Amino acid sequence: MADPIEFYFDFSSPYGYxxxxxxxxxxxxxxxxxxxxxxxxxxxxxLTGQQPLTTIPLKGDYAxxxxxxxxxxxxxxxxxxDPFPVATVAPCRxxxxxxxxxxxxxxxxxxxxxxxxxxxxxxxxxxAVTVAVAAELGHDPVLVGQALNAAEIKARLKEANxxxxxxxxxxxxxxxxxxxPFWGADxxxxxxxxxxxxxx
Amino acid sequence: MADPIEFYFDFSSPYGYxxxxxxxxxxxxxxxxxxxxxxxxxxxxxLTGQQPLTTIPLKGDYAxxxxxxxxxxxxxxxxxxDPFPVATVAPCRxxxxxxxxxxxxxxxxxxxxxxxxxxxxxxxxxxAVTVAVAAELGHDPVLVGQALNAAEIKARLKEANxxxxxxxxxxxxxxxxxxxPFWGADxxxxxxxxxxxxxx
Numbered sequence: 065m066a067d068p069i070e071f072y073f074d075f076s077s078p079y080g081y082x083x084x085x086x087x088x089x090x091x092x093x094x095x096x097x098x099x100x101x102x103x104x105x106x107x108x109x110x111l112t113g114q115q116p117l118t119t120i121p122l123k124g125d126y127a128x129x130x131x132x133x134x135x136x137x138x139x140x141x142x143x144x145x146d147p148f149p150v151a152t153v154a155p156c157r158x159x160x161x162x163x164x165x166x167x168x169x170x171x172x173x174x175x176x177x178x179x180x181x182x183x184x185x186x187x188x189x190x191x192a193v194t195v196a197v198a199a200e201l202g203h204d205p206v207l208v209g210q211a212l213n214a215a216e217i218k219a220r221l222k223e224a225n226x227x228x229x230x231x232x233x234x235x236x237x238x239x240x241x242x243x244x245p246f247w248g249a250d251x252x253x254x255x256x257x258x259x260x261x262x263x264x
Numbered sequence: 265m266a267d268p269i270e271f272y273f274d275f276s277s278p279y280g281y282x283x284x285x286x287x288x289x290x291x292x293x294x295x296x297x298x299x300x301x302x303x304x305x306x307x308x309x310x311l312t313g314q315q316p317l318t319t320i321p322l323k324g325d326y327a328x329x330x331x332x333x334x335x336x337x338x339x340x341x342x343x344x345x346d347p348f349p350v351a352t353v354a355p356c357r358x359x360x361x362x363x364x365x366x367x368x369x370x371x372x373x374x375x376x377x378x379x380x381x382x383x384x385x386x387x388x389x390x391x392a393v394t395v396a397v398a399a400e401l402g403h404d405p406v407l408v409g410q411a412l413n414a415a416e417i418k419a420r421l422k423e424a425n426x427x428x429x430x431x432x433x434x435x436x437x438x439x440x441x442x443x444x445p446f447w448g449a450d451x452x453x454x455x456x457x458x459x460x461x462x463x464x
Contacts, residue, residue: 108322122308122434126447133444136464137454234322244333247326250450254337264336 068097069255070240072228074105075152075174076116077236078131078144079249081182084175084237085140086252094259096241100163100171102156103228104221105236114235116149134249141183150181150189153221154212158194160220161211162203169201176201268297269455270440272428273374274305275352275388276316277436278331278344279449281378284437285340286452288371294459296441300363300371302356303428304421305436314435316349334449341383350381350389353421354412358394360420361411362403369401376401 071087073080084100091098109115117127128144135142155177163170180186180197188194191212199205211217228238232245239246239255244263246255257264271287273280284300291298309315317327328344335342355377363370380386380397388394391412399405411417428438432445439446439455444463446455457464 122432126432126434126445129445130447130451133454133464137457232322232326234326245326245329247330248450250448251330254333257337264333 068099070099072101072233072238074236075155076149080236081178082249084178090256100174102159103225108234145181145185154191154194155188156221157212157217161217268299270299272301272433272438274436275355276349280436281382282449284378290456300374302359303425308434345385354391354394355388356421357412357417361417
């Protein structure tokens with residue numbers, strides 16, 4: 065069985081959202097499974113001296129334009145949310161809670177959370193919003209709400225984050241395909257070629 | 265007559281080199297002229313808080329890998345030079361000196377300087393190397409050497425740099441096609457679609 069495509073992303077990353085909207089179709093074309101791994105990039109950004117793209121002089125204006133243009137090109141619904149960026153502890157915890165109980169269902173929750181934020185402009189940093197999005201997919205809001213405050217899930221997220229850092233992940237989206245790392249939604253073409261042709 | 269493709273780049277930028285190797289073929293396919301505009305990104309990097317990609321923790325290791333992989337994919341000869349990055353005042357001055365005398369010949373000099381640095385590992389920050397590269401293309405080494413120290417050329421480069429900044433240029437390569445800005449060698453596909461289909 066071929067390795068799954070490892071898909072690391074931050075819920076506050078617009079290019080991560082773009083990749084999330086395209087990764088499953090790519091994986092299906094290449095007959096691969098995916099492994100969705102949301103992370104908190106704050107710690108990495110400190111290490112690499114990065115700031116959120118849209119907050120940087122000059123680059124920020126360009127980023128807003130590039131995001132809108134790329135969304136139109138790929139026919140993805142998108143608006144830059146307000147507030148942006150936001151803390152993504154709540155959606156990450158909801159994801160890992162579900163992932164450890166029903167891994168097949170977890171990517172759909174991640175995608176719904178991404179769409180809530182980048183399409184419907186709902187503030188997923190608010191635990192109540194994250195719970196509501198999960199409830200809309202049929203998950204028990206009481207259980208999800210409890211999970212967001214559970215020490216076990218907190219530890220689970222830290223573990224996932226540490227594992228990503230140890231794997232060299234420093235941005236979003238960050239994709240590892242057959243051991244090869246690819247950073248950015250604009251590397252999806254290379255990811256697909258890497259899987260289709262093998263290493264070049 | 266349709267507008268030329270404005271092509272801004274820093275001679276120390278590997279992705280700028282990649283774009284330089286591909287921009288003329290793209291322009292020919294889309295029946296456009298090009299306007300090559302080397303700049304010094306140091307001033308912009310201060311403003312945007314950027315550092316050279318390969319010097320950033322985590323990102324640097326990835327960048328080296330991505331550069332080598334992308335060069336192989338596009339079949340471009342490439343090695344990361346040593347030293348890297350370098351100051352590029354000398355090649356910029358040589359370019360503008362030639363550009364103001366023989367604009368048709370200037371892109372070929374820029375490409376030769378890029379190849380000297382990113383293929384042959386010659387240190388183009390050394391004025392003697394820049395003069396030698398120009399001489400290999402048939403330009404008078406005495407005149408080029410004088411130009412590198414001329415107050416007029418120094419002012420000309422400053423003017424070109426200020427104009428780029430005023431245009432919003434903050435990275436390399438940075439391409440403006442029909443008024444639309446594109447940053448990065450990985451946006452060349454979008455540049456070509458923008459010209460082929462018109463704005464979307």
